[in-house]
Amino acid sequence: MNPAQQPSYEDQAELADVIAQLRTRPPLVFAGECDDLRDKLAAVARGEGFVLQGGDCAETFAGVTAANIQNKLRTLLSMAVVMTYAAQVPIVKIGRIAGQYAKPRSKDTETRAGVTLPAYRGDAVNGYDFTPESRRHDPRRLLETYNSSSATMNLARALLTGGFADLRTAHSWNADFVRSAPVNERYTALVQEIERALAFMVSCGMDDEAMHTVEFFSSHEALLLDYEHAMTRIDSRTRTPYDVSGHFIWIGERTRQLDGAHVEFLRHLRNPIGIKLGPSTTAQDALALADKIDPDREPGRLTLITRMGAGKIRTVLPSVIDEVMASGRLPVWMCDPMHGNTFTTDNGVKTRAFSDVADEVDGFFEVHEQCGTWPGGIHIELTGDDVTECVGGVGELGEEDLGERYETLCDPRLNRNQSLELAFTVAHRLNEGRIKRANPVQEYTPKTF
Numbered sequence: 511m512n513p514a515q516q517p518s519y520e521d522q523a524e525l526a527d528v529i530a531q532l533r534t535r536p537p538l539v540f541a542g543e544c545d546d547l548r549d550k551l552a553a554v555a556r557g558e559g560f561v562l563q564g565g566d567c568a569e570t571f572a573g574v575t576a577a578n579i580q581n582k583l584r585t586l587l588s589m590a591v592v593m594t595y596a597a598q599v600p601i602v603k604i605g606r607i608a609g610q611y612a613k614p615r616s617k618d619t620e621t622r623a624g625v626t627l628p629a630y631r632g633d634a635v636n637g638y639d640f641t642p643e644s645r646r647h648d649p650r651r652l653l654e655t656y657n658s659s660s661a662t663m664n665l666a667r668a669l670l671t672g673g674f675a676d677l678r679t680a681h682s683w684n685a686d687f688v689r690s691a692p693v694n695e696r697y698t699a700l701v702q703e704i705e706r707a708l709a710f711m712v713s714c715g716m717d718d719e720a721m722h723t724v725e726f727f728s729s730h731e732a733l734l735l736d737y738e739h740a741m742t743r744i745d746s747r748t749r750t751p752y753d754v755s756g757h758f759i760w761i762g763e764r765t766r767q768l769d770g771a772h773v774e775f776l777r778h779l780r781n782p783i784g785i786k787l788g789p790s791t792t793a794q795d796a797l798a799l800a801d802k803i804d805p806d807r808e809p810g811r812l813t814l815i816t817r818m819g820a821g822k823i824r825t826v827l828p829s830v831i832d833e834v835m836a837s838g839r840l841p842v843w844m845c846d847p848m849h850g851n852t853f854t855t856d857n858g859v860k861t862r863a864f865s866d867v868a869d870e871v872d873g874f875f876e877v878h879e880q881c882g883t884w885p886g887g888i889h890i891e892l893t894g895d896d897v898t899e900c901v902g903g904v905g906e907l908g909e910e911d912l913g914e915r916y917e918t919l920c921d922p923r924l925n926r927n928q929s930l931e932l933a934f935t936v937a938h939r940l941n942e943g944r945i946k947r948a949n950p951v952q953e954y955t956p957k958t959f
């Protein structure tokens with residue numbers, strides 16, 4: 511079986527040359543950092559933390575600017591502050607950033623005004639412009655993917671350890687944004703409270719490194735096997751393989767076939783691995799994938815990212831959780847409330863309703879509460895800018911507003927206000943205290959659904 515969702519390159523010699531170059535490039539992340547993230551995810555699985563994973567649907571080469579990267583990080587940091595304050599548990603911050611340049615597509619081609627060309631598959635594969643030259647699958651783009659990821663990672667590391675993420679400046683992360691939105695007023699009130707508490711601690715002599723820097727991890731879908739393979743290195747400490755293109759990599763809904771090439775490749779890697787599970791997932795599918803990717807049941811190794819849609823999560827998720835937990839496993843359970851809730855408006859615009867996104871998050875918390883398991887995190891497509899791509903939310907965007915600033919090249923993202931609003935929704939659920947910390951796995955009681 512050919513690997514799913516791969517580019518078709520005309521010139522294999524050109525591809526071989528690119529791969530040879532990639533193999534010599536320095537790692538974008540270090541194996542020890544991946545281990546550190548695995549430990550953190552193990553703690554999340556035990557109910558001792560919560561993951562916030564977010565970023566663009568598709569990063570673009572043109573989007574590698576300081577302003578764009580800073581805005582995304584600001585959004586993630588603001589969301590994390592809101593959630594940390596409510597949940598009183600560590601928030602593990604993972605960006606869909608510094609590598610999210612390839613997209614699986616439903617159709618191989620796109621037709622406009624009677625002209626059919628290859629579908630846009632992300633900047634790693636081809637260009638968005640609707641011309642034959644731009645849509646050609648070009649292996650040289652893999653080098654630009656590496657360079658763009660490297661530049662992004664470099665700035666993210668510098669900002670997050672160089673003062674940008676200092677908790678005492680949390681008020682400034684949102685300073686340039688629409689001040690009048692109620693969600694911003696809530697944010698301002700919350701950070702004022704935090705800043706007062708921090709000032710108190712500092713004046714008592716309790717100043718800690720953790721207040722000034724942020725630990726941040728990168729992630730992307732490991733879709734392009736040529737690229738991911740070329741970026742895999744044997745770790746000198748352990749003599750085991752790590753994909754050093756990102757800390758956390760995931761297998762998408764369209765490439766998670768049990769006997770497929772993606773599962774086969776990723777099962778050999780030591781990075782923490784995510785698997786997306788859509789609405790057609792059976793409990794047996796989830797268990798078989800877990801067995802294959804994580805046969806040793808290593809703490810923190812496996813994250814199951816459910817993306818079932820607001821209408822399905824309450825019926826499909828319970829038996830999936832039950833089967834996996836009853837087998838004695840303890841994965842991180844995450845909710846991607848974006849990918850099961852996409853629809854196209856009458857005008858042909860792809861969008862998502864904020865109410866559906868929030869409803870799927872609610873359903874996720876409800877089902878975990880019912881199962882007595884820990885809802886370990888959310889996975890969001892977002893941007894730091896004031897785009898108009900998803901309807902509803904704090905700005906009450908309607909379908910007629912979508913044309914204003916619809917900038918995504920693939921799927922619609924939450925804008926900064928909508929992201930912050932979602933963070934308050936999650937914070938509320940975490941804060942309610944209705945969800946108990948996960949029982950140790952041996953205490954999981956199988957349910958009948």
Ligand SMILES: O=C[C@H](O)[C@H](O)COP(=O)(O)O
Nearest residue numbers: 567613614615616617920921
């Ligand atoms: O981000 C996910 C997928 O790449 C995306 O939803 C595919 O979109 P399509 O159905 O328009 O191809």
Ligand SMILES: C=C(OP(=O)(O)O)C(=O)O
Nearest residue numbers: 614762763764786817849
């Ligand atoms: C393609 C994606 O999601 P899924 O595989 O869940 O459709 C994605 O997260 O970019």
